[in-house]
Amino acid sequence: MSSTRNKLIKILSEKKGEYISGQELSEKLQVSRSAIWKHMNELKKDGYIIEGVAKKGYRIISAPKTVTENTIMWGLETKWLGKNVIHRDSIESTQTLAHQLALDGAKHGTIVVANEQTKARGRVSRKWYSPKGKIIAMSMILRPDILPYLAPQLTLLTATVLANVLDEHCGIKPQIKWPNDILINGKKVAGILTEMQAEQDKVLYVIIGIGMNINQTENEIAEEIRNRATSLFIETKVEWEIVPIIQKILEQFEKKYDAYLIEGFKDVKETWENYGFKINERLKIKTAKETFEAIFRGIGEDGALLAEKSDGSVEKIYSAEIAWF
Amino acid sequence: MFKVQEIREIIRLIDHSSITEFCYEHDGATLKIKKETEKTVQVVQEPVTVQKAEQQVQEQPKALDAPKQETPVKPKEEPKQTETKAAQVEDDANIVEIVSPMVGTFYRRPNPESDPYVEVGDVVKEDTVVCIVEAMKLFNEIEAEVSGEIVEVLVEDGTLVEYGQPLFKVKQK
Numbered sequence: 001m002s003s004t005r006n007k008l009i010k011i012l013s014e015k016k017g018e019y020i021s022g023q024e025l026s027e028k029l030q031v032s033r034s035a036i037w038k039h040m041n042e043l044k045k046d047g048y049i050i051e052g053v054a055k056k057g058y059r060i061i062s063a064p065k066t067v068t069e070n071t072i073m074w075g076l077e078t079k080w081l082g083k084n085v086i087h088r089d090s091i092e093s094t095q096t097l098a099h100q101l102a103l104d105g106a107k108h109g110t111i112v113v114a115n116e117q118t119k120a121r122g123r124v125s126r127k128w129y130s131p132k133g134k135i136i137a138m139s140m141i142l143r144p145d146i147l148p149y150l151a152p153q154l155t156l157l158t159a160t161v162l163a164n165v166l167d168e169h170c171g172i173k174p175q176i177k178w179p180n181d182i183l184i185n186g187k188k189v190a191g192i193l194t195e196m197q198a199e200q201d202k203v204l205y206v207i208i209g210i211g212m213n214i215n216q217t218e219n220e221i222a223e224e225i226r227n228r229a230t231s232l233f234i235e236t237k238v239e240w241e242i243v244p245i246i247q248k249i250l251e252q253f254e255k256k257y258d259a260y261l262i263e264g265f266k267d268v269k270e271t272w273e274n275y276g277f278k279i280n281e282r283l284k285i286k287t288a289k290e291t292f293e294a295i296f297r298g299i300g301e302d303g304a305l306l307a308e309k310s311d312g313s314v315e316k317i318y319s320a321e322i323a324w325f
Numbered sequence: 326m327f328k329v330q331e332i333r334e335i336i337r338l339i340d341h342s343s344i345t346e347f348c349y350e351h352d353g354a355t356l357k358i359k360k361e362t363e364k365t366v367q368v369v370q371e372p373v374t375v376q377k378a379e380q381q382v383q384e385q386p387k388a389l390d391a392p393k394q395e396t397p398v399k400p401k402e403e404p405k406q407t408e409t410k411a412a413q414v415e416d417d418a419n420i421v422e423i424v425s426p427m428v429g430t431f432y433r434r435p436n437p438e439s440d441p442y443v444e445v446g447d448v449v450k451e452d453t454v455v456c457i458v459e460a461m462k463l464f465n466e467i468e469a470e471v472s473g474e475i476v477e478v479l480v481e482d483g484t485l486v487e488y489g490q491p492l493f494k495v496k497q498k
Contacts, residue, residue: 145340149427149488152461179461194463197454199470200426206463264334288430288484303461318460319430319485 021057098139187230429460
């Protein structure tokens with residue numbers, strides 16, 4: 001990726017359709033006007049529609065809406081996340097490819113993103129129908145220098161990032177179902193699958209997979225899950241551009257992750273509880289040992305679900321099947 | 326008592342420093358942190374139950390917040406140190422245990438339809454994945470970290486395991 005081209009696209013985007021002269025561009029970018037012309041042609045190849053008018057200069061008519069390596073990286077304001085993007089038009093699962101890349105030594109912050117997944121993975125092989133161009137399917141490769149037992153907190157952190165982006169960028173308030181499902185009006189709009197390879201006291205890598213339903217219509221959600229799943233389009237009646245949402249997720253994630261490594265889980269906990277689904281309500285918890293009803297009292301300092309039992313005692317739950325009634 | 330955040334911060338600082346041993350007393354609570362290798366940080370809690378030689382360490386921290394567990398401390402007592410290791414040596418010097426690095430649900434297979442990662446009799450290498458432990462929807466693929474033969478599976482598929490709980494016995498070559 002040429003950094004000149006990156007800057008060029010940024011300047012053009014900031015002009016929001018106004019003309020900018022070739023002279024001004026060449027001064028700002030410190031390259032010749034013929035170099036600018038070459039970069040413009042490259043952008044056109046990527047689907048940008050650019051108008052060049054004599055004496056006025058250049059302006060962007062439209063940027064490509066499709067997700068590609070270039071469209072994600074252009075204008076992405078991060079320091080380390082998404083600096084290396086692997087994009088596939090169609091893939092079995094971004095998570096599987098991310099594992100292979102991580103084992104081959106992919107750098108911290110590498111992301112794998114696809115327009116379509118043919119074998120989307122949830123845990124327990126739950127199927128996720130992900131039609132082309134209507135979803136976000138992305139996996140992030142991280143190499144955090146933390147102890148393995150702390151890593152589950154990253155799944156809650158990721159959930160708060162998605163919730164924040166939906167809230168601030170899309171203007172709709174989501175809820176987080178413990179530990180990390182994202183709901184809108186009680187239906188699931190996004191899921192997170194986090195996988196880790198670790199030694200006893202060292203994380204080798206963590207892969208955080210994010211799947212989000214964006215532009216599916218009701219008919220494009222599998223019938224058997226229609227009462228439990230939704231898309232951003234169904235909830236907002238707006239067709240969303242996917243690239244900016246991905247960029248917001250990456251930018252927010254980087255900020256939150258960096259802050260978490262320094263300051264710990266406290267902020268994440270606060271944000272999480274702000275979006276928490278059914279806090280102070282009854283739920284039924286099934287662990288390997290027992291099944292019991294409890295009141296959901298928010299999350300602990302480490303992200304565990306706090307379940308208040310009928311005798312008033314509070315149990316920390318790290319792993320269980322939960323019936324949310 | 327020490328706050329979780331404080332201990333985490335101390336661990337971080339020590340982890341990134343050249344300090345190998347750190348001891349701090351405050352309000353009758355003692356915090357001892359010992360670093361064995363570059364990457365290993367150990368939080369040694371007092372008091373520690375010393376077990377018979379053939380038994381492994383019982384004083385395993387219990388939950389996710391384990392190494393910061395707040396145990397009443399008697400500062401005057403002679404410090405008895407116990408170490409948490411990835412593999413605990415048993416009476417048979419060649420048998421080591423693979424222990425869980427975190428609290429969570431133990432899964433022997435990648436998904437319910439698959440075969441288990443390993444069976445008794447299988448030969449594993451350091452980087453062989455032997456199981457998954459899940460907590461808060463993070464799936465941790467556990468590597469053997471020793472090479473040898475699986476001689477016993479100590480935990481049933483789908484059950485809850487604690488931090489430090491032995492999962493497999495491996496006979497080293």
